[in-house]
Amino acid sequence: MHPRRGGRRSTTKLPPKKAPPPAAPARDSSARAGPLEARSGRDRWRNIDEEDTEPVQPRFRPQRDVGPQLNRTAHYTPLELFQLFFTTTVIDTLVKNTNTYGAKKCQGQREGWVPVTAADMYSYISLVLYMGIVPLKTLKEFWRGSTLFSLPFPASVMPCRRFLAISRSLHMNDPAKEAANDQKKGTLGFDKLFKIRPLYDQILEACHSHFHPHQHISIDERMVASKARFGFKQYSRNKPTKWGFKLYVLADSRCGYTLNFFVYVGKDGEPTGKGISYDAVMRLLNIPFLGRGYKLYVDNFYTSPTLFLDLLTRKIWACGTIRSNVTGFPKAKTNNMPEKTPRGTIRWIRKGALLFVKWFDCREVTMCTTMHKAYSNEMVSRKVKNKDGQWIVNHMPIPGCVKDYNKHMGGVDLSDALIGYYNVLHKTQRWYKTLFYHFVDIATVNAFILHKEMCKMQNRPVGTQKSFREELILSLAQIVAAARSCVVCKRKSPIYCSTCHKTLCLTTLRNCYSKWHRSNNICV
Structure with missing residues (x-):
């Protein structure tokens, strides 16, 4: 009978309960992708003696012949190459807007504005380039007639007062349109770069039009020094130039030609939600006539699994250093780098099209790539001390992705170096003038690279950048002299x-x- 509520319980013994199974050991977070992936061993770092599958190599299909997009049998002078970027349209725009601003600025003054001609603008650019080769502390020193400062060239091209007047009134856009743009501050229609917009767009179009990149290209940041006060000044801790404009630049890794660039002004346009670096890469690669099969190299600011997989859908392969805290980076700890790692140690994990590699040199280097296999029997030499304290050459393995990265990542650095040798940047409190001088630098260096590439194709001797600039300066001065009859x-x-x-x-x-x-x- 059933026990009554509140009565004594039945003394019938039930069979003993089975003990619960022991708790399963904690699994590595990288094994969450599923049981098949866990069984295949992808949740651990592999050694170089374990074979990796080499990915399918890209078939390079540019939409144009790589190199200069010019008549490859013609001999172009430095002036003709420079005028590909500073065309007559660019000069006319500078003349028109400088005259408009100069006349407005000089209203009511005793000495009115003397209109600038195209010859004056060529004269001005000639002297700007000359000052990059013969730098002095102040602009007026170029016209001093003392024994120490006896430079006849500037005075033969343009009087000092005229040069300074053009510098003060230099304008790239219509002042009336600039005033209308200023009324839009705080709205989506406001253009922060409106003051440089006409020249900016024309220089970019010229960079796209007159050269087609080789297969290896790179993206990096460039800092242009400026002490002017403007809302989008940037600070870069890892660059020699700490304060100024930040430019994102796409360059040809082989020769350093600037293919595309844009000035960073903060959040601009409609973000994709995938990060600033992702948007910067996609914007720089959005140029006409690019084609497929390109190999892109970036540093850890840009590298992410999301970016590299999306680039693959566009038939662009990528390689770069990567931060270990980026979303999608393997979290596996099994067989990771030991605490005291000998130089040359390699660990790798493949996740589909993505290969993650760790290599220890003086420090740990972490890479992500879609175009390499983990190890291809390549070696690198390093000088190390033996037990007796003597320097010896040691050969150690190196991943192919690290070797190619070191070889092809320096396209933007090469462009920066060519600009830095004879930088024409002048001190100015007007931010748009700083960018004008930088555009002159870009045009001159790109023109010089076109000159080098044409000379190589025609088996002609290649001169130095200094000799190229000297000839360009004299040619610009001759335009001025011819116009002044x-x-x-x-x-x-x-x-x-x-x-x-x-x-x-x-x-x-x-x-x-x-x-x-x-x-x-x-x-x-």
Whole structure:
């Protein structure tokens, strides 16, 4: 009978309960991908004696012939190559907007604005390039006639007052349009780079049009020094230039040609939600006529499994250093680097198309790649001390991804070095003028690279960048001299009347200056 509620319990003994099974040991977080992946051993770091599958290598299919997009049998002068970037349209834009701003600035002043001509702008750029080769502390020192500062070239091209007047009024956009843009501050329609927009767009188009990259390309940051006050000034701890403009740059790894770039102004456009570095790479690669099969190299700021897999869908393979805290990086600890790791130690994990590699040199180097296998029997030499304290050469294994990264990552650094040799940057409190000078640097270096590539294709000797710039400066000055012919005798003359805006001779043999003014009833 059933026991009554509140009564005594039945004394019938039940069979003893089975003890619960022991708790399973904690599994590595990298094994969460599933039982098949766990059984295949992908949740542990592998050694170099374990064979990796080499990924399918890209078939390089550029949409144009790589190299200069020019007549490959023609001989181009430095001036003709420079004018591919600073075209007559660019010069006319600079002249028009500089005159507009200069006239507005000089209203009500005793000395009115003397209009700038195309010849004046060529003269100005010639001297800007000259000052990069012969640097002095201040601009006025280039026109000093003392024994220590006897430089006849600047005075033969343009008077000091004229050069400084153009520098103060230099403008790349219409001042009236700039004022309208300023009214949009705080709205989505406001363009932070509006002051440089016309020249910015024209230089970018020229960079795309006149050169097609080889298979290896790289992306990196570039800092342009500036002490001006502007809202998008950046600080870069790891760059020689700490404060200034930050540019994201795509360059050809073989020659350093600047293919594409943009000035970072903060959050711009509609973000994808995948990070600033992801958006920067996709924006730089969005250039016409690129093609497929490219090999891209980036540093750990840009590298992520998401980016590399998305690049594969666009037929672009990638390789770069990677941070271990990036989403998608393997969390496996099994067979990881030991505490005291000998140099040359390699560990790797493959996850589909992605290969993650750790290599110990002086420190641990961590890589991610979609184009390499873990180890291809390649070696590298290092000088080390033996037990007796003597330096000896030691050969140790190196992953192919590290070797290729060291070889091809320096495209932007090469471009920066070529710019840095003869940098034309002047001190200025106007941020848009700083970028104007940098655009001159980009145009000159890209023109020089085109010159080098054309010389190699035509088996002609390649000169130095300095000799290229010297010839360019003289050619620009000759344009100025050709444009400055006397209105009376038609001979070349450096004398320019700011009152009647005419070029006139004033020498011991010819006095066209007085003759012109007398014939026009102008008192001098």
